[in-house]
Amino acid sequence: MPGDEQAGLPTGEVARRLGVSPVTLRSWERRYGIGPAHREQGRHRRWSAADIALLEAMCELTSQGLPPAEAARVAADRRACQDPSPARGEPPTGGGAKPSDLAGDETRLLVRGLVRAADRLDAPTLQESLADAVDLWGVEDAWEAVIAPTLRAAGRRWATVGEPYVEVEHFLSWHIAAELRRRAYPVARQGPVALLAAVPAEDHTLPLDALAAALTGRGIAFRMLGASVPPPALVHAMRRLGPAAVVLWSQTSATAMPGLAAAVPNRMFGVAGARRRPLLLLAGPGWRGVKVPDCAVLPQSLRAAVDCIGARAGLGVPSNGAVTTKA
Template sequence: MIYAPRAVAAMLGIAPTTLRTWDQRYGLGPSGRTEGGHRRYQEADVEVLRRMVMWTGQGVAPASAAVLARQEPVARPDAQRAAISDETARSARRGFLTAAKRLDESLMLELAAGLIAEHGVVSAWESVFVPCLVELGHLVAESGRGVDVEHVASASLQSALRAVPRPSRPGVLSALLSCAPDEQHVLALEALGGALSEQDCSWRALGARVPAEALCDAVHRLRPTVVLIWAHRADLAQQVPLDELGARSSALLAVAGPGWAGLSLPPLVRRPGTLTEALGLVLDRVRH
C-alpha cells in the first residue's frame, strides 16, 4: 500500500505538521514520490513512524526516539539466546557507562535495545545493566555528583525494557508487580516484566508508591497467579500488608529487593534474590 501524508497522519493520530517536522529534522520521511513530486509513504515507512509515536509517547526525546524508530523492534525469542561472554559484557558496560556520563540518551537506548535483542532481558540485566547502575550509584555516593547521569541511564533502560512486546492474547494474569508504599524504584520490576514478556507471560505493574489498600484491592480484582512486591529499604518493606494479602488471595506472594533482608516473613512468602530466580518462580507457578 502507498499512502499520502494526510492519510498517514490520520492513521497515527498525529498532526500533518508533526509528520513534516519528523521528516525535516530526523529524516523519517517517505521513501517515494509521485511524478509530480508529492510525498508517498510505503508500509515500511509507516512502521518506522509507528515506532516513533510509541517512543515519544513514552517520554523519549524526539531525536533519541528517531534513532530507535529506525531499528527493528525487540522481539520475543523463538529459541534460547546466546549468553553474554565476559569480554562482551565488559565491553558493553564500558560503552554504556561512557554514553551515560555523556548523557547520550540515544546511544544508551541503542546499546540497551541491542543487548536485549541479542541476549535477552535476563542476561543483559544481570551481566551489564545492574553492574552499570551499581557503578553509577557508587559515583553519586562517593562524589555527591552524577545524579543526572544516574537518572538518564535509568530512564534509558526503562524505555528499552518497555519496548519488549507484550503477549497479545488474553488469559490469566501471570504476575502482578508492585512497589511497596512510598517505594519509588521501579526499574527492577520493569526488568522482570520484560523477561516475562519474552516468555509470553502476561503481567501488570502498578508502578511506584502503591498504597497498601490499593495493592490489596488490585490483587483482589485482578486475581494474578503471582504477586511480587519490591522494596529497597526495610522501612518501606514493613509497610506492605503481607498477612492481609495472604488472607485475601490465593496468589503466590513473593518479595524482592534489599529492603526485605533480615525481615521476618510469613511462611509461604517467597524471596527470590535475582532476576533469574524471580522469573523462574513465576514460570514454575504458571506452568505447573
C-alpha cells in the same frame, strides 16, 4: 528487489530498512546463524530478498517479546518449510550465546561503554547499546550481566562524585526504563496473571520494569501497578484480578512493610470449594532481615522470579536453588 538490488544489499542498507543497527545484524549472524545464505570470497556480505525476509521475521518475533535465540529458531524453521533446500542456509545452532559466555574483560567493557555514554549524556549511543544488549541476550541475561552492573557502577560513581552526578544517574535510569518498557506490553489474559507493585514509599521500580519485560518474553500475563502503591489499592487490585502471583518490590529495609506482606497470602480467590491463595514473591534487598510470612518466596535474581511465576502459571519450572522460601 529491482535492478542492482537483485544482487543483494549491503548490511548498512538492510539495517536502515529494518530499523535496527548494523551491530545487531552482525551479532544475529554470529550468534544465531541469521546471515546471508550465499557469500562470495573477498567481497562484503550481500543480503538477498530471501535473507531480508528472514530478518523481517526475526524482527517481528522479537518485537512480540520472543527471546532472540527462540525467534531465530522459529524464523529459520519457517524459512526451512518454505524452501527446504540446504543451499538456503542452515538453521541456527547452539541456541545463541549468553553474556556469561563472554570473558570478564569483555563484559566489563560493555558496562564501561554504557557508563561513559551516560557520562556524556549521549542518548543515541546509550539507547542503541541497551537495545543491542537486550536483542542479543534477552531481558533476563542482559539485565543480570550488563544492565544491573551498569546501574551499580553508576551508583558507586554517584557516591564518589556526589550531587553533580545526579543528572547522569537519572539520565541512565530513564533510558533503561524506556528500553525495558518498550519490550513490556500487555499479554492477553487467557490464564493466570501476575500482579506487580512497589510497596508504599518505594519509588525505585526499574527491577519491576525488567520483570514485566521478562514476563512478556515468556508470554506470561502481568498487570503493573508501579511505584508507591497504597495498601488499599493493592487489595482492590487483588480482588479484581484474583492473581496467581503477587510481587512486592522493596529497595531498602526502610520501605519494606512486613504487615502488608503478611496480609497478601490471606486473600483467597475462586469459587467456594476451590479457593486458592496467591503466590507471594518479596523481591528486592529491602526484605532481607525482615520477618516475612513463611509461605513467601524471596527470589534471588530476575530469572528466579520469572521461573517461579512461570511455574505458578503452569508455563515452566522454578530454577534449582534460585529462590529462597520462608518455610
